[in-house]
């Protein structure tokens with residue numbers, strides 16, 4: 001006990017206490033009988049929202065891994081009744097910030113819940129593991145609500161703490177929607193060119209690419225595409241590349257397909273400059289090329305990479321050949337910069353041939369019984385690749401200069417009987433090819449079996465028809 005608390009109240013002190021009591025009672029009456037104020041609006045900041053007695057009814061469906069609609073508007077004071085109609089292919093639920101939730105709803109089923117009176121912006125999401133991260137969120141906008149500073153802070157806090165899909169990073173469905181609007185990078189490999197002298201001009205550009213509606217990233221290229229041109233030849237061929245820098249900063253190129261002193265041909269050139277790079281292909285492989293200017297992680301991640309395919313002399317003909325080059329994408333977001341995420345080996349998105357999920361939007365094609373060869377290169381700059389095609393087994397695997405399995409037989413000279421492989425593992429800058437011969441029609445998912453990287457975009461479809 002302090003001495004001040006033992007002291008008797010002065011008369012002025014008593015008057016203040018009496019005033020406080022009167023004000024408190026008046027406030028309590030207002031809070032218990034809020035309808036004392038007939039008008040539902042305007043709601044001054046901090047004043048309680050008056051229930052309108054009206055209900056807003058919305059049916060929410062499921063498309064891929066997102067709710068449709070993803071944003072609903074409710075006049076402030078209305079109750080919100082949501083019917084979750086699960087038009088997806090697996091169970092989902094829908095839970096709101098205030099704790100109101102549906103049960104898990106089976107595909108084809110529906111459940112209606114009363115979310116209560118909407119007095120401020122709020123949100124819902126699917127609580128099944130990982131679904132929120134993949135974009136299953138529902139924003140509720142309270143129309144006519146005035147935001148107080150506190151509400152604003154709470155909302156921001158709620159977003160940073162619980163809004164697991166990172167603001168600024170598009171969801172899978174947004175990426176696929178954009179990929180559908182965009183011509184895919186051509187993945188089919190043409191026949192081996194007959195010439196032995198190959199001449200190219202590589203012009204460096206600094207462009208931008210729209211990954212999803214409203215999300216743009218820098219895209220630095222050789223000749224306007226990422227990956228750059230796929231060079232294709234055989235052992236003994238000579239390649240002459242004129243590199244022209246039409247960008248605003250220094251750039252360069254490094255061809256793993258040649259073995260030469262790097263000092264001159266791989267040097268960084270300033271905007272407006274050019275150089276000539278000549279190499280002779282002495283060894284077979286699918287070889288990376290990339291910009292070698294610092295920081296290389298950023299120049300490569302921004303798009304400056306490609307492949308040179310030098311076929312082994314005895315390569316068997318196949319019915320179709322595709323080329324898939326994996327690369328990582330890092331985005332500048334509020335949390336950290338693309339360069340920081342690259343340094344932490346933490347990509348926001350992944351791609352085959354430069355755009356996340358583009359072969360989900362435009363599946364690769366083949367027919368039952370055809371032998372299909374996939375040339376695979378991991379251009380990084382950082383992430384690993386465990387290349388797998390769901391539903392298939394590789395009967396032929398060639399990686400970094402050698403077969404491990406050839407037409408269902410091990411090359412070790414010991415293993416007997418039919419054998420095969422499920423994955424071609426490639427660290428950054430490693431490459432090879434696999435062959436499959438699907439014997440049933442269907443849609444075979446092409447994945448990086450490092451699953452979180454597939455979910456970030458290293459994913460596509462091989463559509464096999466009769």
Ligand SMILES: [Cu+2]
Nearest residue numbers: 251291293299
């Ligand atoms: Cu560069």
